[in-house]
Amino acid sequence: MRAAVIAAAVGAGVLTAATPAAAAGTRAYLVITAPNDTAAAKTAVTGNAGTVFSSYDAIGVIVAHSTATDFATRMRTVAGVQKVGATRTSDVPAAAANPAIPDAPAQATPSADEPVRSDMSQIGADKAWAINPGSPNVTVGILDTGVDDQHDDIKPNFDAANSASCAYGKLDTRAGAWRDVDKHGTHVAGTVAAAKNGHGVVGVAPGVKIASVRVAEPGAEKFFFAENTICAFVFAGDHGFAVTNNSYYSDPWLFNCPDNADQDAILEGIKRAVAYADGKGVLNVAAAGNENYNLANKTRDTTSPNDSTPVQRNITNSCLSMPTEAPGVVIVSSIGSTNRKSAFSNYGTDKINVAAPGEAVVSTVPGGKYAPLDGTSMASPHVTGVAALLKSANPTATPAQLRQLLATQADDLACTDTRCSGTTAKNNFFGEGRVDALEAVGPGTPPPGKTFENTADVAIPDNGAAVTSSITVSGVTGNAPATLKVGVDIIHTYRGDLVVDLIAPDGSVYSLSNKSGGSADNIQQTFTVNASSEVANGVWKLRVQDVASQDVGNINSWKLTF
Numbered sequence: 001m002r003a004a005v006i007a008a009a010v011g012a013g014v015l016t017a018a019t020p021a022a023a024a025g026t027r028a029y030l031v032i033t034a035p036n037d038t039a040a041a042k043t044a045v046t047g048n049a050g051t052v053f054s055s056y057d058a059i060g061v062i063v064a065h066s067t068a069t070d071f072a073t074r075m076r077t078v079a080g081v082q083k084v085g086a087t088r089t090s091d092v093p094a095a096a097a098n099p100a101i102p103d104a105p106a107q108a109t110p111s112a113d114e115p116v117r118s119d120m121s122q123i124g125a126d127k128a129w130a131i132n133p134g135s136p137n138v139t140v141g142i143l144d145t146g147v148d149d150q151h152d153d154i155k156p157n158f159d160a161a162n163s164a165s166c167a168y169g170k171l172d173t174r175a176g177a178w179r180d181v182d183k184h185g186t187h188v189a190g191t192v193a194a195a196k197n198g199h200g201v202v203g204v205a206p207g208v209k210i211a212s213v214r215v216a217e218p219g220a221e222k223f224f225f226a227e228n229t230i231c232a233f234v235f236a237g238d239h240g241f242a243v244t245n246n247s248y249y250s251d252p253w254l255f256n257c258p259d260n261a262d263q264d265a266i267l268e269g270i271k272r273a274v275a276y277a278d279g280k281g282v283l284n285v286a287a288a289g290n291e292n293y294n295l296a297n298k299t300r301d302t303t304s305p306n307d308s309t310p311v312q313r314n315i316t317n318s319c320l321s322m323p324t325e326a327p328g329v330v331i332v333s334s335i336g337s338t339n340r341k342s343a344f345s346n347y348g349t350d351k352i353n354v355a356a357p358g359e360a361v362v363s364t365v366p367g368g369k370y371a372p373l374d375g376t377s378m379a380s381p382h383v384t385g386v387a388a389l390l391k392s393a394n395p396t397a398t399p400a401q402l403r404q405l406l407a408t409q410a411d412d413l414a415c416t417d418t419r420c421s422g423t424t425a426k427n428n429f430f431g432e433g434r435v436d437a438l439e440a441v442g443p444g445t446p447p448p449g450k451t452f453e454n455t456a457d458v459a460i461p462d463n464g465a466a467v468t469s470s471i472t473v474s475g476v477t478g479n480a481p482a483t484l485k486v487g488v489d490i491i492h493t494y495r496g497d498l499v500v501d502l503i504a505p506d507g508s509v510y511s512l513s514n515k516s517g518g519s520a521d522n523i524q525q526t527f528t529v530n531a532s533s534e535v536a537n538g539v540w541k542l543r544v545q546d547v548a549s550q551d552v553g554n555i556n557s558w559k560l561t562f
Contacts, residue, residue: 085265169227190364204385334358492553505538
């Protein structure tokens, strides 16, 4: 795998779509239908010179293989088929038909000591261990290159029964299929939950369980293709994981653009899989990437497709790195020991949620060994570990409530150079700030607030009258908090056309966005409103008006968290 990918590369611009070369062998495709309505499409796959390699019926995603160069074109005309897209610009390896189980490496003699590392003290994990090291009832999924389950620091917490491989896009539950084909996944696993056993290193949450879902395929590049990613998130949802860590992007496109049919299918398939896991109670955490790139101002990509010949393409903010930029995923930037943004870390207004240490992080690697690595890949598992502690302290917390707690408990970090914008409380470098493991388990940890959501689409007319979407709040005692969280997901090109307000039950108006954001697309962020003078229960409204011509969109969803 590319070094940038291993460190969760996600930046470097986005370009117009390249057309895959004519298939010289078998190619993989996503065929997308309505959820639980895949039967007819599966028949059509066979009738159009393809085979069904695997399927995820609950989310309406079929993984098909075909040697026909017009397979996607033909399948797009089939009734009930919504999207079809090639997931690669290279042939499916022959090994997909009979994957090898990775070798179990010989193990080194365990180390004789267990010093507290600076990255752990930086986020207060060393103090958190004495209060709550994490619950064995909490399972964290490491979606990565695999995990060395025999490592002295991993073995005590490893959950083999809930581990598997999703390489090539088909679930493989054979013993050992989850093993590491690199070192990246084992390193991530150690940061999350290496055991506090007197040897080597200690993870952020040394009392929780670790499950490995290998997403990467073996070989020199260690590719994480879309079908592998989809398989992994569905597995995570079905197996009751509390949190997943995702320190990668789905190959071959650094960014997937919706105006390209292949990439549009990838976007849809992965979004559905992430949403499926979230709906099953899984909080998904991802690394922001290592290109020192502004994810809120995408312009070019020179690295994709990375499985054949990259081309330079111009892109926009509608092009997304997956699964990092899927809705609901917690995106993590990297900081160094002095709380400055790491030189490599990506950033972006309303892209970064929180930050964590990602420089010279020492953790486990296969064979019972240890090594330092840099990258947002190393920052992300710190946040995953803190989320596991939060779930341990709040067993009934939903993903939305865990996201809220991560944000509200984070330690504020001030801007560190001129590219940083926002406030100390929230900015484009660190989001809500550096995660705090001690506060996650401390006696002052507040219970997760109640969340109310409206997911019904509301069209926003071009240069027209204001529209509203309502949420009825009930069961909340007293007034709304001074830190009421208003999560907004508005799909609209040129967000500078929009005026967005929150309207309280008594008619009071709170401005969220007033023609701000210029030519950037969409408003997908969480606003904090001091609504402490408002009675919580009642009908709250999100009001949106387009005050300029030529662009349209819709309220996709919005929510209130008390």
